[in-house]
Amino acid sequence: MTAPLGVALIGAGGIGEIRAEAVAQTPGLELVAVADIDRSRAEKVAGRYGGQPSADPLAVAGQKNVDLVIISTPPNHHADLSLAALASGKHVLCEKPLAHTLADAGRMCAAAEAHGVLLKTGFNHRYFPAMAFARRLIDDGRIGEIITVQAYAGHPGGVEFGHDWVHDSAVTGGGSLVDNGIHILDLTRFFLDDPVVSATGYIANLVWPFGNAEDNGYALFRTAGGKVAQVHASWTQWRGYRFWVEIFGTRGYVKASYPPMMAEWGQMPEPGIRTKRRWNLFPAFQIRERLKGWRWTVVQSFVEEMSLFAEGIRAGREVPATGRDGLRAMQLAHAIYRFSREGVEVKDVEDSPDDIKR
Numbered sequence: 278m279t280a281p282l283g284v285a286l287i288g289a290g291g292i293g294e295i296r297a298e299a300v301a302q303t304p305g306l307e308l309v310a311v312a313d314i315d316r317s318r319a320e321k322v323a324g325r326y327g328g329q330p331s332a333d334p335l336a337v338a339g340q341k342n343v344d345l346v347i348i349s350t351p352p353n354h355h356a357d358l359s360l361a362a363l364a365s366g367k368h369v370l371c372e373k374p375l376a377h378t379l380a381d382a383g384r385m386c387a388a389a390e391a392h393g394v395l396l397k398t399g400f401n402h403r404y405f406p407a408m409a410f411a412r413r414l415i416d417d418g419r420i421g422e423i424i425t426v427q428a429y430a431g432h433p434g435g436v437e438f439g440h441d442w443v444h445d446s447a448v449t450g451g452g453s454l455v456d457n458g459i460h461i462l463d464l465t466r467f468f469l470d471d472p473v474v475s476a477t478g479y480i481a482n483l484v485w486p487f488g489n490a491e492d493n494g495y496a497l498f499r500t501a502g503g504k505v506a507q508v509h510a511s512w513t514q515w516r517g518y519r520f521w522v523e524i525f526g527t528r529g530y531v532k533a534s535y536p537p538m539m540a541e542w543g544q545m546p547e548p549g550i551r552t553k554r555r556w557n558l559f560p561a562f563q564i565r566e567r568l569k570g571w572r573w574t575v576v577q578s579f580v581e582e583m584s585l586f587a588e589g590i591r592a593g594r595e596v597p598a599t600g601r602d603g604l605r606a607m608q609l610a611h612a613i614y615r616f617s618r619e620g621v622e623v624k625d626v627e628d629s630p631d632d633i634k635r
């Protein structure tokens with residue numbers, strides 16, 4: 278039997294603790310170290326899920342028994358910690374957004390490539406069953422060629438701003454577009470399957486007084502193949518946390534959303550015919566989430582994400598969403614920031630669109 282991969286968790290806050298719970302449930306992974314500059318948090322998480330607690334993240338990043346480092350600190354620390362781990366030959370799974378600046382994110386991708394190790398971005402929403410279902414419909418050709426994608430993510434602020442750093446653009450690099458919005462920017466790329474070449478959009482600060490952190494971001498993207506996507510990220514969604522992606526193809530459509538986990542879809546033999554609407558309500562999933570809460574759903578997505586990453590590490594192959602996927606999602610957000618500032622449509626949005634992969 279192959280030995281489990283040793284995992285070090287750096288950053289034992291809200292999401293770090295959920296990551297640790299998921300590592301404990303992921304076959305082939307073993308939590309060997311938990312580091313946080315607040316030692317009491319490292320001790321609490323290690324006490325619950327295993328591993329040696331530490332207040333020295335850089336030492337842990339290079340530790341001999343560690344194969345994979347999970348970075349779950351605020352975004353302005355992602356690059357330094359990832360670069361240390363990558364330079365020590367460790368694979369890295371870094372929470373979103375990949376970094377707080379494009380330059381840092383680019384450095385992280387280059388370092389992974391230079392050291393021959395894997396960098397993965399924590400875009401766990403790809404593993405939500407409704408999103409995976411939509412992807413399968415597309416892969417199976419059930420809705421034809423993709424024409425357009427619309428995506429939305431919103432939350433009401435308030436308790437969602439659990440930490441002051443969440444709305445501090447010096448820490449995150451922006452506002453809603455790089456917070457909840459970064460997941461739907463990634464999902465938009467994931468479903469478009471075509472590199473984004475130009476971007477226009479606006480940001481607005483009409484409610485929350487957070488300076489450079491927008492409370493709403495609106496984007497229009499055009500791909501090399503002429504597809505258009507429309508994305509809206511919001512911190513003024515008063516009805517509560519939610520996100521959805523709607524994809525139209527030449528032979529049908531699918532709309533995947535959460536919460537609740539569901540997908541609506543339809544197919545037709547040729548364009549111009551009204552489709553019969555069908556639903557996938559993921560009943561087993563919905564019942565378990567109702568009993569166990571949203572945290573259970575997040576753990577499931579992390580377990581799926583990390584199982585696939587563990588397989589990729591063993592086989593020596595990249596597993597989407599890669600570091601470059603993380604960088605490109607940021608490039609989409611930053612293109613909107615630039616358009617808002619300069620009023621000029623941003624061209625060549627993605628760094629190297631020719632090697633786009635899922």
Ligand SMILES: NC(=O)c1ccc[n+]([C@@H]2O[C@H](COP(=O)([O-])OP(=O)(O)OC[C@H]3O[C@@H](n4cnc5c(N)ncnc54)[C@H](O)[C@@H]3O)[C@@H](O)[C@H]2O)c1
Pocket residue numbers: 287288289290291292293312313314315318334348349350351352354372373374399400401440
């Ligand atoms: N995948 C998702 O859906 C999702 C959801 C929320 C947050 N996130 C991301 O997860 C990350 C963590 O968010 P959170 O809500 O857990 O934040 P948090 O503030 O609850 O936890 C961050 C932890 O990192 C520690 N820390 C700070 N600097 C450190 C350093 N240099 N070295 C080691 N530890 C350090 C802090 O002491 C704290 O315990 C962020 O990147 C955030 O954007 C992802």
